[in-house]
Amino acid sequence: MGCPGAGKGTQSAKLKETLNLKHISTGDVLRAQMAAGTELGKQVAALINQGNLVPDGLMISMLQNIISTTDQGVILDGFPRTVAQAQALDDMMKRLGRQISAVVMIDLPQEEVVKRLSSRRLCKKCGKPAATATQAACECGGELYVRGDDAPQSVKHRLEVYRLQTLPVKEYYQHSGKYVEINGNQTPDQVFEDICNVLKKVK
Ligand code: AP5
Ligand code: MG
DSSP: OBSTTSSHHHHHHHHHHHHTOEEEEHHHHHHHHHHHTOHHHHHHHHHHHHTOOOOHHHHHHHHHHHHTTOOSOEEEESOOOSHHHHHHHHHHHHHHTOOOOOEEEEEOOHHHHHHHHHTOOEETTTOOBOSSSSOSSOTTSOOEEOOGGGSHHHHHHHHHHIIIIIHHHHHHHHTSSOEEEEEOSSOHHHHHHHHHHHHHHOO
16 A cells, blocks of 8 residues: 555565565556557546546456456455455455455655656656666657656545545555565665565464
């Protein structure tokens, strides 16, 4: 978990290698649908670009489809984002005989979010963020682009949506014994080290 720009994608990419987990970013799945011009992609494009959430019913069935086709452990990046999604995830886990090991919240002050997202450019080919603000192309040779929802107005709205709809999910997990908070305002390697240290302690 974490607000827009907290580093969920960056840390998930590192963790999936170390722990041999499948990384499921619901935002990436939706953006792939948009890029492919599918019916679903067309349906959600305006909501995403404006910084609104996609309806719960759609997201829950999407996640159910992905999760039920893998036995591998997963990192959920960007799900659950509402209390209804958190409740649906609990039901799903029960039905599949699986469990949540940890809920990792990456904390980041709002000023830092705006700074990070206003300069983010992503690779069309490998999906990774560009390492510097000035490079013309990704290290892999792919073309760089700016996400539609990284426009300043959308970022402002995403932060408000996060405060109103996603922060209650923190309360949902806070007393579950699985919830941990990590300081996201450090270098990516320091954040990663902190996450690995807390994950060593969970069963
Ligand atoms: P999603 O794609 O999940 O976007 P988000 O939550 O807004 O988060 P971001 O992907 O922007 O940030 P991040 O935390 O992954 O940070 P990153 O690692 O990239 O969702 C997009 C949209 O899809 C939603 O708004 C909604 O419309 C829809 N959606 C998705 N899931 C949904 C759901 N469950 N229900 C309903 N709707 C849903 O890092 C950001 C930048 O900072 C990068 O440039 C990176 O290089 C840099 N950076 C990372 N870590 C550091 C660090 N430690 N120091 C300095 N820079 C850093
Ligand atoms: Mg992300």
